[in-house]
Amino acid sequence: MTAADPFGTSALRDATLLAWGTSPTRLREDAATESDLVRGGYRDRVLTELAQNAADAAARTSVAGRLRVELDGDRLSVANVGAPLDESGVHALSALRVSGKTDGVGRFGVGFTAVRSVSDEIEVRSSSGSVAFSAARTRAEIERTGLPEPDHGVPVLRLVWATEEAPAAGYDTEVVLTLRPEVDGGALLTAMTAEAVDLLLELPALQSIRIGDREFVRTGRELDGGLTEVAVGDRVWWQYAATSARWLVPVSAGAVQPVGGDVLRAPTRSDEELSLPALVVADTELQPDRRRIMPGTAIGHLAYGYAEFVAALPISERLALVPLPGFAKGEVDEQLREAVLRDLAGHPWLPGSAGRDLRPPEAAVLPGLTDELADLLVDVVPGLLVPALSGPAGARALAAVGVHRLGLARLADQLSGIERDPAWWARLYDALTPLVVDALAVEELAAIPVPLTDGRTVTGPRTVVLGHDLGAAGRGVDWMRLVHPDAAHPLLTRLGAGSVGALDVLADPALRRRIEDVDEWEDENDPTAADLADTVLPLVAAATGPLPGWLGLLPLPDDTGELRAADELLLPDAPLRAVLVPDSPFGTVAGGVVDEHGAGALRALGVGWGFAVLRAELPTGPEHDLADETDWWATLSDDPEVLVAVRDLDLVDPEAWPAALRLLASDPETAGLLTDRDGYTAWWLRRHARVDGVPLGSLRAPDEGTFAGLLDPLDHPDAAALAGALAGERVDSTAMAELLLDRLADRGRTPTPAVIARTHRLLAEATAAGGLDLDALSPPARVRAVDGTVADPSDALVLDRPWYAAAIPADRLVVGDLASAAALADLLDLPPASEAVHGEVTGPGRAGDWASEPSAVLASVVSGRPLPVGAVVVHEQLTVRLTGAVRAEVEVPWWVDESGRTHVDVRGMGQGVADGR
Incomplete structure (x- = not known):
């Protein structure tokens, strides 16, 4: 029974065979063409070409394309849904060089040749009719016509036969390939599985591909x-x-x-x-x-x-x-x-920080940009990209499309000239901090603007200073390049800004020049003066440590409305007012200034509460307007490194000194100066301050016994704190020497022999050191002997040799220290004992040496003193005949005669060992 032939395949075969028979060359050309396509362009595209045909079939009928691939033994089946095979398609399949395609991606054209790479027996089964291609049947037809078989084999896809086979159920078209024996079906299926996903992406008309047991389905959503x-x-x-x-x-x-x-x-x-x-x-x-x-x-x-x-x-x-x-x-x-x-x-596609997409040529990227920094710069840097695109990962991509890379140096330039409040700048510095990772970044930001307290914005942190712990106290400073407190940030320090404290700001020479320009201070309504005071006083409150003394020149209004230097004013309730003379030059600071700035800041500035303290670094002379400063300076051997002194002591009411001393002792700042005997404050008080009419320098502290019995103790509750301003343990002035000489001559005073001897020693040492003006001292009318006797100078002798101590009566001996006896004799205008009295040893003695005398050795061991060396004359009873100022024959324990020989009473050997030579 002959198969139905809806596509006229018989006529197509006859036409092809006639062409071959008429022109055998055409047969060879067809064979060569098919062979070239199979071995060349379509050698590995079986599934691809069949999938394109399936996609086109689905698109023609607007159905979701499905493709199924199955392997059954040596038979490979590829089935699809969509438009079935039609006559033009059959013509295209057998034409080899043409396609029946009018649209779509591949409708039975040359690509179908790909099936020849795996099969010689090919069927195309479709719901509209089926056809087959066969190498065996084509070869038989060629032999039947008597044509020679081409060298490349027969062109299988030129002769087509109709078949009765139907496509697989559920599909409209099925291509069935009988694989050649050398083709590995399993490997072919594996290769096709690897292509499935790509084909679904490339051919949108296909929705699914099933290969064996695996199905690939494409889904999508908008x-x-x-x-x-x-x-x-x-x-x-x-x-x-x-x-x-x-x-x-x-x-x-x-x-x-x-x-x-x-x-x-x-x-x-x-x-x-x-x-x-x-x-x-x-x-x-x-x-x-x-x-x-x-x-x-x-x-x-x-x-x-x-x-x-x-x-x-x-x-x-x-x-x-x-x-x-x-x-x-x-x-x-x-x-x-x-x-x-x-x-x-x-085209615009780069997201800008301003909220719109930008073209690359108009965009700029700041590496490391953060959200905070972008918010601050969005109105400053045109075309700034969003932070998400500003990391290192995107740098190459942005460079590839020509986006401008904004460096920190360029950013600093773009910030120049913009007006923003100081808090904005602080936020900017904070946002920039993570970007400053090395010295190069620091250098690049060298020109970043910085707002100052005077309202200016200047270029470069290296030209400014940050206020350390100033807070709001730094506002209004216009005499130095101080960063506005609202803009202060640690980044500025890293970029080279200096750091100052309140004391540094107050010590700036520019402020001193401002204050000293007294022509500006006309009245209390002068806004310049008021503004300066409002700026300086908060800084004073914030400062720690002593302030420069010249800050006391700052003009402030007094209670009458007149502008006066701060150190010429007192606080309204200042206790200093009660101890000053009635006509003191001090005024009273206006109460409104006290209310606004507080008494503490005003006191630190120099407005009086108690006594003011002057402090001067590296002073070079008496140029500080202190009372008697020149006289005090003359007492110094070298210029002090720091001059610290209480001012205005000369303005104290003489009757108010007890209260004034109490005020000095109760203030820690001034109390410390009272202990420095050589400092100006204690020096001046010793000379000029009086209690009950007695100068402080004539009084001693209650627990100070150096001159007990000669000087009276100070009767004052703060006597101990005033020790440096009282008489001390030495004679430090001609006036003190004169006082002590007078007190020694006063029969009404009863110092102990120890105090007498110590006082004479200190007087002698001061004389020997050149600390006394002897021309200003008159010889005393009476002198004090060591036993306390007040003696006439004509009877008194200064002990200058130890052996005279036992020979001359104590009521005639003035005793200090043997080493300074000459100076004491010079001070008192008395003769030394050794010059005024001569002694001659009487009676025989035994000549020997110290080392041979058992009693001398024993005395050395017992006393712990070294045994004298040399000759000694030992007497059973040592008697000396005195001549000169003293005439007597006296018994002594030891003596040194005019030839230098030592004589010792055998009973006084111990003293001889102690004092002998």
Whole structure:
């Protein structure tokens, strides 16, 4: 029974056989062409070509395309849904060089030749009719006609036969291939499985592909910005349909995964390698084997809309789709890369901090930009990109499209001249801090503007200083380049700004010049004076440590409205007022100033409460307007490093000294100066301060016994604190020497012999040291002997040799220290005992030496004193005859005669050892 032939296959065979018979060359050409296509362009495209036919069939009937591939032994079945086989399709299948395609991507054209790479027996079963191609039947026909078989084998796809086979159930068309023995069906199926996902991406008319037991299904959903999310199994792509191409990029966990390398898909995979970060699927003219673009084909238009694709992506993902610099993989890749970069450069897709997308030429990136910094700079830097694109990961991509890289130095330049409040600058410094990571960054920001307390904004942190712990107290400072407190930030220190405390600001010479420019201070309504006071006094309150003395010149209003220097004013309730003379030059500071700035700051500035203290570093002379300063300076051997002194002591009311001393002792600042005997304060008080009419220098502290019985103790509750201003343990002035000499001559005073001897020693030492003006001292009318007797100078002798102590009566001896006896004799105008009295030893003695005398050795051991060396004359009873100022014959324990020999009474050997030579 003959099979139905709806497509006229018999006539097609007859026409082909007639052509071959008429022109045997045509047979060889057909065989060669088919062989070339099988071995060349279509050698590995079986599934691709059949999938394209399936996609076209589905598109023609607007159904969701399905493709099924099954292997049963050596028979491979590829079935699809959609438009069935028609006559033009049969003609195309058997024509070899033409296609029945009018639209779509591949409808039974030359690509069907790919099946010949695996099969010699091919069936196309369709619901509209089925056909078959057979190498065996074609060979038999050629032999029947007597034509020689071509060298390349018979052209199987030129002769077609009608068959009765129907397609698999549920499908409209089925291609059945009987695999040649050398074809590995399992490997072929594995290779087709690897192609399935790509085919679903390339051929949107196909919705699913089943290969064996595995089914691949493509799903999609619309996203914002024209994107479509395409998924095949657990693999996801974002797709954008531009004017001339579809662009796809893999996505994982919401982040794009640039492909790195692919091929041009037109629409299925070609051999044109690309290095673009996204897949491109486009219709473009290919060579017959669909592996290469036709020479001369323009492809630049395929890039139109690429920037729109990138702009549709989330901001954080956009730079991933910028082609990075590198070698192109071929001419097509080079052309398409350049076209993509042109499209990116010419359209807005880079998100700016101002909220709109920018073209690369108008954009700028600040590496390391943060959200905080972007908020601050959005109105300052035109075209600033958002922080999400400003990290190091996107630097190459931005450079590839020509985005300007904004360095810190350029940023500093752009900040120059802008007007912002100081708090804005502080926020800027804080936001810039993470970007300043090395010395280069520090150098680049050397010109960043800095707002000052005087309202100016200057260039460069290296020219300014930060107020350390000043807080709001620094506001209004205009005599130095002080950073406004609201703008102060540690970054400025790293950039070279100095640091000052309140004391440094107050000690600035520029402030001193301001204050000393007294012509400005006309009245209390002078705003310049008031503003300066309002600026200085908070700094004074914030300062720690002693202030420069010249700050006391700061003009402040007094209670009458007149401007006066601060150190000429007293606080309204100052206790100092009660101890000053009635006509003191001090005024009273205005109460409003006290209320506004507080008594503490005013006192520190120099407004009087108690006594003011002057402090001067490295003074060079008596130029500080202190009473009797020149006289005190003359007592110094060297200029002091620091002069600290209580001022205005000469203004104390003489009757108020007890209260004044109490005030001095109760103030820690002045109390410390009372202990410095050599300092100006204690020196002046010793000379001029009086209690009950007695100078402080004539009084001693109650627990100070050096001159007990000669000087009276101070009767004052703060006597101990005033010790430095009282008589001390030495004779330090001619006046003190005169006082002590008078007190020694006063019979009404009863100092102990020890005090008498100590006082004479101190007087003698002061004389020997040149500390007394002897010309200013008159010889005393009476002198004090060591036993306390007040003696006439004509009877008194100064002890200058130890052996005279036992020979001369104590009521005639004036005793100090043997070493300074000559100076004491000079001071008192008395003769030394050794010059006024001569002694002659009477009676025989025994000559010997100290080492031979047992009693001398024993006395040395017992007393712990060294044994004298040399000769000694030992007497059973030593008697000396005195002549001169004293005439008597006296018994003594030891004596040294005029020849220098030592005589010792045997009973006084111990004293001889102690005092002998």
